[in-house]
Amino acid sequence: MKLKEILECVDGKLVWGESHLEDEVIRGFASDLMSDVLTILEDDILLITGLSNNQSIRTAEMSDITNILLVRNKRPSQNMIDMAKELNISLSYTPYSLFKTSGLLYAKGLKPVY
Amino acid sequence: MHEEFTIPSKDFSVAGEASSKIKRILKQLNVPPQRIKQIIVAVFEAEVNVIAHSYGGKVLCDIEQERVLIDVIDTGPGIEDLDLAMTEGWSTATSEVREMGYGAGMGLPNIKKSCDELKIYTKKGDHTHISMRFTL
Numbered sequence: 001m002k003l004k005e006i007l008e009c010v011d012g013k014l015v016w017g018e019s020h021l022e023d024e025v026i027r028g029f030a031s032d033l034m035s036d037v038l039t040i041l042e043d044d045i046l047l048i049t050g051l052s053n054n055q056s057i058r059t060a061e062m063s064d065i066t067n068i069l070l071v072r073n074k075r076p077s078q079n080m081i082d083m084a085k086e087l088n089i090s091l092s093y094t095p096y097s098l099f100k101t102s103g104l105l106y107a108k109g110l111k112p113v114y
Numbered sequence: 115m116h117e118e119f120t121i122p123s124k125d126f127s128v129a130g131e132a133s134s135k136i137k138r139i140l141k142q143l144n145v146p147p148q149r150i151k152q153i154i155v156a157v158f159e160a161e162v163n164v165i166a167h168s169y170g171g172k173v174l175c176d177i178e179q180e181r182v183l184i185d186v187i188d189t190g191p192g193i194e195d196l197d198l199a200m201t202e203g204w205s206t207a208t209s210e211v212r213e214m215g216y217g218a219g220m221g222l223p224n225i226k227k228s229c230d231e232l233k234i235y236t237k238k239g240d241h242t243h244i245s246m247r248f249t250l
């Protein structure tokens with residue numbers, strides 16, 4: 001799925017990273033626990049998380065994840081946006097919960113990691 | 115090439131800065147991206163552990179032709195039961211640490227999986243020294 005299709009599917013809004021809208025995302029991984037995310041070795045992952053602080057961006061940086069979707073309308077802080085820009089990671093948010101967001105995207109064909 | 119980074123205790127705003135710099139160096143040296151990811155995940159977990167669980171410490175990084183050596187040395191309080199700490203899911207993370215997104219109890223197991231050689235010195239009341247070797 002392209003990132004722009006993902007955002008349409010979950011009524012998401014892009015905060016930063018327009019150049020990523022055409023990114024082909026293969027798998028989704030939903031977690032608020034960063035070491036869980038760090039176990040992933042696959043590429044082209046969307047990180048879906050309720051963790052709205054700079055640690056989600058750091059974790060994405062370390063695992064080469066280039067797209068992050070925050071759930072439950074958690075708007076990223078300016079500090080997070082600055083970091084995302086510097087690391088070229090897209091940041092979006094959706095009004096839906098982690099459960100609903102994951103369910104909608106899974107139903108649309110976004111693959112799980114495990 | 116030798117690099118040293120000081121890691122503070124409890125200050126998550128700088129968590130990952132050392133790992134990020136090491137990652138950049140490995141990229142410049144054209145290490146394959148999948149290999150970099152493996153190395154950096156281990157370094158990052160160890161760096162975060164210093165911030166989350168210790169009184170602070172440092173990361174020493176030595177990059178040689180065919181291997182990377184990383185030593186993460188803190189100033190205490192040490193780990194009481196290392197076997198338990200190495201178990202997936204075991205964690206003593208405080209609620210502050212959990213709020214930052216850590217405390218799954220996966221850090222040390224992730225480190226073990228990622229490196230080619232791991233040595234850990236630790237003792238309750240003393241410091242913790244994690245020594246990792248990666249072949250390039």
Ligand SMILES: Nc1ncnc2c1ncn2[C@@H]1O[C@H](COP(=O)(O)OP(=O)(O)OP(=O)(O)O)[C@@H](O)[C@H]1O
Pocket residue numbers: 035036159163164166167168188190191192193199200204205206207215216217218219220221222223242
């Ligand atoms: N440098 C350290 N100093 C003291 N105790 C440590 C140190 N590193 C790890 N520990 C202890 O070992 C436990 C397990 O560490 P591990 O990294 O596996 O999990 P965690 O840090 O609790 O959670 P996660 O890494 O998944 O976010 C910690 O909860 C802590 O009790």
Ligand SMILES: [Mg+2]
Pocket residue numbers: 159162163216217220221222
């Ligand atoms: Mg840890």
